[in-house]
Amino acid sequence: MALQPAHIKRDTKAQDANFRDRISTVDQQGKRVWVYPKKPKGKLTRWRQRVAYALVALLLAGPFIHIGGEPLLMINLVERRFVFLGQTFWPQDFLIFVLGFLAFIVFVALFTVAFGRLFCGWACPQTVFMEHVFRRIEYFIEGDWKQQMALNKGPWTADKALKKTAKHLVFFGISFLIGNIFLAYIIGSGELLDIIREPASQHLGGLTAMFLFSGAFYGNFAFFREQACTTVCPYGRLQGVLLDRKSIVIAYDHVRGEQRAKFRKGEVRHEAGKGDCIDCRACVHVCPTGIDIRNGTQLECVNCTACIDACDHMMESVGLPTGLIRYASETEIADKKPFTFNLRLKAYSAVLVAIIGVLATLILMRSDVDSTLLRRPGMLFQKQADGRISNLYALKAVNKTQRTLPLRLELMNLDGEIKVIGKALELAPGELAQTEVFIILPKDQLAGIKTKVVVGIYSGDKLLEKVKTSFMGPM
Secondary structure, eight states: OOOOOTTOOOOOOHHHHSGGGSOTTBOTTSOBOOOOOOOOOSHHHHHHHHHHHHHHHHHHHGGGOEETTEESEEEETTTTEEEETTEEEOGGGHHHHHHHHHHHHHHHHHHHHHHSSHHHHHTOHHHHHIIIIIHHHHHHHHOSHHHHHHHHHSOOOHHHHHHHHHHHHHHHHHHHHHHHHHHHHHHOHHHHHHHHHSOGGGOHHHHHHHHHHHHHHHHIIIIITTHIIIIIOSHHHHHHHHOOTTSOEEEEOHHHHOSOOOOOTTOOTTTTTOOSOOOOOHHHHTOTTOOOGGGOOOTTOOOOSHHHHHHHHHHHHHTOOSOSEEEEOHHHHHHOOOOOOOHHHHHHHHHHHHHHHHHHHHHHTOOSEEEEEEEOTTOOOEEOTTSOEEEEEEEEEEEOSSSOEEOEEEESSSOOEEEESSSOOEEOTTOEEEEEEEEEEOGGGOOSSEEEEEEEEEETTEEEEEEEEEEEOOO
16 A cells, blocks of 8 residues: 655564555464454544444434335345435436446545545444444453453353353344345335245245345354455555545654654653654554554555544543544645645546536436337338328337326327327336337328427326437338
């Protein structure tokens, strides 16, 4: 990872010399290093807890919140139906999906360029559940980091078996709840309640999915833990591309902190050639990914602020100013320059605004029906007995609403007739219908070999969409 100050003084310890050669949770033999973070305390930790519990409450309530009869959010991959803020989207809205994804990517890039991995520390579901739910339960049952280390290294006793059993039972229970909620975002809260109420034999697929989700969440939060951030998630590695010296991250003030040395009461540290860092390692002890933030920004850092609270507490204890570790940019620390909205941020912002503008326009102009009307290839015009000319067309229409739509077709720019072959068009929610229609026009309506035709698609008296096509006639 970048953003290591070139002029910072380093300890001569081997771990400081090669800390970037491997991630903090894997040793030189490639084995897992289990992280025992100390329980964090402080102002930022309390604020993160409030945000986290609000997000958890929103996540749990999300499937049961409805807008206009539709859920707040649903991603039904089985039926290819997607609901966002009560609006239903189908695969036919592919362009909206693409633009929405692009807007999300540009927003992530813009946010990261400006504020680093702030999302990871404050709003990422992995961090929210791991640090504010599962880790809190672990602290409550097994104690703080020292007690956890002693418990895991000690022999199996009745007390250890009781604590481990209780912890994993609670972990699985919460994972089961999360798995149910996650399933509700896919199939809908109504279907989930049916699975719960009705016999299991009627919902084997849903029950299987429920237990698979629960097992995945349990394995992640009970065993995999920070590996999801340091090994699986690509966001940390993207920092090397997105961050620069002007990005605000959780940073150690090396100008003020170096040289590190133990604290001695009554000593004037700067006169003794010492920085404000008392080398207490409190910032390392609380880190949930096991890094030393004093080495600079690293891919494992999730910006959780635990090191800020720990350092501030130690600074207050020894009578030194707080803020040795804080939200800051390398430019601010090394050059004393404040954060500015630079050209790079302006460029990202302009692209983001443009994409959002196009996306909002498409959503506002989105019709209830998406249809195509194409003349049958290889078919010539037909002359009717009364002298009128007819063309055969293939009609495809998809209902993008959650209500049944009876459709009728009407010529809008010419006098003529439209005949639907077969039964009348009536589309169920999400249904794609295909049929054939004849457009019949008097000769005096023709403008030559090709005549432009505009067909209105109505449901009752409401015009849903206009479709343009061409009509072939005699010379």
